Each structure stands twice: as structure tokens, then as C-alpha cells.
Amino acid sequence: MSQKRKDKISKKQFKEVVEYAIQYHFCYCYLCGEPILPGQKHNLDHVVARSKGGATEPSNLRPTHYDCNQAKADLSLADYRRLQRFFLEEKDRGK
Ligand SMILES: [Zn+2]
Numbered sequence: 001m002s003q004k005r006k007d008k009i010s011k012k013q014f015k016e017v018v019e020y021a022i023q024y025h026f027c028y029c030y031l032c033g034e035p036i037l038p039g040q041k042h043n044l045d046h047v048v049a050r051s052k053g054g055a056t057e058p059s060n061l062r063p064t065h066y067d068c069n070q071a072k073a074d075l076s077l078a079d080y081r082r083l084q085r086f087f088l089e090e091k092d093r094g095k
Helices: 011-023 066-072 077-092
Strands: 042-046 061-065
Touching: 011 042, 011 061, 042 066, 061 066, 066 077
Parallel strands: none
Antiparallel strands: 042 061
16 A cells, blocks of 8 residues: 655655765654764665555655664664664673
């Protein structure tokens, strides 16, 4: 089921906006919240993973660091955050 909206931008346009934002230092990784720096490897992550039916379109894409994206893989954002907390707590325990 696909609904066509007039204001919808293409994936290519979205990528251009992200590139532009990175160049001017106002692009942040939506997974770790750190800025994505010019020249840093990055990705567009699917908020709803493709394997779970998420579409490859701007409304479902967010810029991330390449490494953060690899770490998240097919997890949902909630699961990813849970996993992150788990590792942070491990670190705090000094292990
Ligand atoms: Zn990140």
C-alpha cells in the first residue's frame, strides 16, 4: 500500500540534505547523538528495519555513524538503546 504525497522528497534528495548538514556541522547521529563530522563514514539507517517491512524513504531514514549503524543492525531503536544501557552498566561496574 503506497500513498503518494506531493511533498515527499526522494531518497537521493534526502541524502543530499544529509551531506549538506554534515558539511556544516549540524548533522547528528540519531543513535548515539554525537555529531557526524565531514569525511566520517556514515549511513542512513532504517528506523523500521527493512527486514521488518520498513520502507527506504526519507520518513523512515535517519543519518547515523557507520559504526553505530553496524552495531544496531536489525534491532529496533528501543532494543538498541536497551543494549547500549546494558553495556554502559557493565562498564560502570568496572568489568
Ligand atoms: Zn553514532
